[in-house]
Amino acid sequence: MIQFGVIVRNFSSSSAVQSAIKNVTVIGGGLMGSGIAQVSAQAGQNVILVDVNSDVLTKSQKSISNNLGRVAKKIYKDKPQEGEKFVTESMSRIKTSTDPVSAIKSADLVVEAIVENIDVKHELFKKLDEAAPSHTILASNTSSLSIDEIASVVKRKDKFGGLHFFNPVPVMRLLEVVKGAETSDATYEAMMAWGKSVGKTCITCKDTPGFVVNRLLVPYMAEAVRLFERGDASARDIDIAMKLGAGYPMGPLELGDYVGLDTTKFILDGWHKKYPEEALFKPIPLLNKLVSEGKFGVKTGEGFYKYEKK
Ligand SMILES: CCCCCCC[C@H](O)CC(=O)SCCNC(=O)CCNC(=O)[C@H](O)C(C)(C)COP(=O)([O-])OP(=O)([O-])OC[C@H]1O[C@@H](n2cnc3c(N)ncnc32)[C@H](O)[C@@H]1OP(=O)([O-])[O-]
């Protein structure tokens, strides 16, 4: 409720932060990409949302439209017609494409939100770097990979950085702005200004594993899975404990289902490979089993809990 109130104030305020970035291309139309596209369009920017899968784009447009409706209900409580106009106008700023190269021809900023896999991200960024106008800033929403490692394949290392959003993007107020070793001050300033323009509170972090939030959240979540795996407490009780005993809005297992167990596994596996001695990053058989069975959480209808398929 409180988080949402702040978003409403950001969008109804006449002192909304301006950004020089007007054309944004978001690559990856899943959970995060659709949210990033939504907040950019809400802020008045032109958006092209790209995915390899056109069915994903159709689904994303539907969910963005629904979520804009939730925002409109808050901002225009007593003015439903203005609410409808807000949704229609925001939706009209979002175009979709399955071709990243043509979608970045006029981009001031590209935010990548595709699968958490360094090879796939490298392949994409090589193409984007060659095709984008010279002024275009390239950014990754990676949860756990190194920004410098992702940037290693592009020539414009000064115009590359990290923009790490949180799920659900329209509701969560934080944006971690990550300055890589070669990110220029101008790029960093532009990313900070853009983050504010889409209604986020920006913090700055070095290119360190997990940045701030995930470096703390992933070991916490992993410990919760291990606790459940050992049979020390039920999933429900672990989640209730952390909500009522520690004040989290969601318990750790609910949160794992919410962000995606596949994404969580990618993160743990990557860090384990890099830091094999770190006990907190060791593989968790139960997590591996759920993922191997296609139980990724909310998005597949089952994880630690079962969900109605949307
Ligand atoms: C875990 C370790 C693994 C890490 C993996 C990496 C993850 C990643 O890198 C980092 C993360 O994201 S970490 C993850 C970080 N994320 C977290 O930690 C999330 C923790 N969870 C939460 O903060 C809350 O449970 C939610 C906000 C998700 C839902 O709130 P709730 O009270 O349980 O349920 P509610 O009543 O339904 O919704 C409340 C209000 O929000 C509104 N709304 C919802 N979705 C919306 C959307 N998409 N659009 C627009 N609006 C949306 C809704 O309309 C309502 O508005 P109202 O004004 O009240 O009518």
Ligand SMILES: NC(=O)c1ccc[n+]([C@@H]2O[C@H](COP(=O)([O-])OP(=O)(O)OC[C@H]3O[C@@H](n4cnc5c(N)ncnc54)[C@H](O)[C@@H]3O)[C@@H](O)[C@H]2O)c1
């Ligand atoms: N899930 C979260 O809570 C969360 C939070 C913050 C950051 N992230 C990061 O954001 C990124 C995306 O995560 P997500 O949860 O949205 O994943 P997702 O699986 O919901 O969406 C990823 C989308 O990318 C598409 N895709 C894959 N390869 C592509 C390519 N080469 N070109 C275009 N589209 C491609 C897929 O079809 C899919 O629709 C990851 O790097 C993840 O680590 C996730």
